[in-house]
Amino acid sequence: MRVVEINRRTFLKLASLGLLAAAAKPAIDLLARPEIARALGLESTVRGRLAMAVNLKACTAEEGCSDCVLACHSVHNVPDIGTRKEEVKWIWEATYLQAFAEEETQYAPLKDAPVLLLCNHCDNPPCVRVCPTQATWRRDDGIVMMDYHRCIGCRYCMAACPYGSRSFNWRDPRPHIKDINLNYPTRTKGVVEKCNFCEERLAEGKLPACVEACKKGALTFGELKPGTDIQRVLSQSFSLTRKAELGTRPQVYYIV
Amino acid sequence: MFDKGKVLGGLAVFLCLATFPLWYIAAQGKADYFSDPVVYPGSEQCVESVEYMSKYHMQLLEKWRDQAVRQGDRVYTASDNKTYDISLTGTCLKCHPNKAEFCDRCHNYNDISPNCYNCHNIPPQPKEVLRDIK
Numbered sequence: 001m002r003v004v005e006i007n008r009r010t011f012l013k014l015a016s017l018g019l020l021a022a023a024a025k026p027a028i029d030l031l032a033r034p035e036i037a038r039a040l041g042l043e044s045t046v047r048g049r050l051a052m053a054v055n056l057k058a059c060t061a062e063e064g065c066s067d068c069v070l071a072c073h074s075v076h077n078v079p080d081i082g083t084r085k086e087e088v089k090w091i092w093e094a095t096y097l098q099a100f101a102e103e104e105t106q107y108a109p110l111k112d113a114p115v116l117l118l119c120n121h122c123d124n125p126p127c128v129r130v131c132p133t134q135a136t137w138r139r140d141d142g143i144v145m146m147d148y149h150r151c152i153g154c155r156y157c158m159a160a161c162p163y164g165s166r167s168f169n170w171r172d173p174r175p176h177i178k179d180i181n182l183n184y185p186t187r188t189k190g191v192v193e194k195c196n197f198c199e200e201r202l203a204e205g206k207l208p209a210c211v212e213a214c215k216k217g218a219l220t221f222g223e224l225k226p227g228t229d230i231q232r233v234l235s236q237s238f239s240l241t242r243k244a245e246l247g248t249r250p251q252v253y254y255i256v
Numbered sequence: 257m258f259d260k261g262k263v264l265g266g267l268a269v270f271l272c273l274a275t276f277p278l279w280y281i282a283a284q285g286k287a288d289y290f291s292d293p294v295v296y297p298g299s300e301q302c303v304e305s306v307e308y309m310s311k312y313h314m315q316l317l318e319k320w321r322d323q324a325v326r327q328g329d330r331v332y333t334a335s336d337n338k339t340y341d342i343s344l345t346g347t348c349l350k351c352h353p354n355k356a357e358f359c360d361r362c363h364n365y366n367d368i369s370p371n372c373y374n375c376h377n378i379p380p381q382p383k384e385v386l387r388d389i390k
Contacts, residue, residue, distance in 0.1 A: 139328065147325050148375060172374075180377060182345065188374040203330065 048223035049123070049142040050197060051251040052211070053233050054116050058218035061093050061114040068116065069093070071213035072195070077186040079173035088167040090195040091118040091210055099254070100240060110256055116219075118210075119144065119165040119195040120242065120250030127157035127166065141223075142251055143197045153190040162243050163250070166194045197221075224251075291365035294357040302351070303334050317344070317372075344376045353379045 059065075072078065072091050079088050097104060099115035121144045128138050135150035136157055158166045172189045180186065184200065187193050198208035206212070211219040222230040239253035257263060281287055302309055304316065324330050324342040332340045340347050352358045355378050363370065 137326075145325075149321060149325065182377045182379060185345070185375040185377060188371070199328075203328075 053220040068210035071209040079176035086170040123249035126160040151191040
């Protein structure tokens with residue numbers, strides 16, 4: 001058996017390299033803490049992670065209210081195709097069981113209430129991972145954006161989305177839009193579209209159209225950071241997210 | 257060469273037919289036709305100069321598209337340091353709403369059909385036209 005010969009100088013070099021490697025993780029964790037990152041000027045100036053809370057008790061959709069749906073679809077020129085197969089929707093009402101398939105119960109007080117569904121703008125979005133052209137991507141502030149110029153209409157994102165939030169334009173949408181809002185573009189045949197958390201309204205400092213249209217205040221929107229309305233709402237009540245076991249980390253919270 | 261006469265004669269006829277567009281237009285006196293887009297002046301000044309825009313407006317629009325959609329930055333700083341909001345309908349078509357007399361003149365002449373208008377809305381067309389550019 002041969003003993004490995006190592007001189008003191010080499011040993012010191014290797015030991016210091018090893019120490020550096022061991023210290024790397026704690027150093028990175030330290031830099032990741034927001035106070036340090038902010039102090040060093042490393043944090044982006046974009047706003048914090050955006051999320052939405054839907055209060056199912058306050059929502060009166062079962063009494064025939066669909067103010068949020070009408071507001072969103074009219075501001076964004078979402079067409080009303082008329083057939084279930086080809087429908088395009090950014091926000092819609094579904095039954096409790098359709099929204100929370102694993103919550104099958106006879107006794108939940110809200111089991112007959114309609115639930116508002118929209119794109120969840122997940123933190124770990126499967127649609128972003130599968131898009132072959134990166135026509136959809138996750139912004140720093142959490143919004144999962146669509147670039148209709150780059151979308152090739154392969155619908156891989158629709159297959160990947162576990163929530164059915166995305167709709168494909170099977171035909172030219174323009175004839176099916178009642179009143180075109182000239183301040184926002186329409187889409188064309190062959191692209192996939194979905195809710196965009198009203199990023200164009202957020203850029204002007206307004207709230208999303210659905211949040212503003214809700215007369216009952218059932219929708220809360222904001223950044224998940226201390227002091228905001230949504231942070232307070234989410235810390236005060238229990239909330240569900242859809243299909244939490246899939247690991248997509250959706251950012252639309254339902255207060256049941 | 258066998259059948260030299262027929263070959264050369266056939267070649268001459270073919271060349272005449274192949275270059276028909278060129279000599280026919282020249283003979284009609286329209287060789288110096290320039291599609292003159294008509295400007296409806298919403299403001300006296302465009303984002304960049306006329307020379308720059310007529311050569312590079314396609315590249316500028318592509319840059320705008322990527323900057324606004326993919327980077328989320330909707331402010332464009334022009335070469336004279338003025339800032340403009342990046343929007344086809346809101347900035348460009350606000351001053352040039354006359355699609356048929358401005359955009360389509362050159363596009364039709366060059367047989368280009370940009371598909372921007374499939375999504376981006378065209379504002380209501382004005383009736384009068386106040387200034388020509390050559």
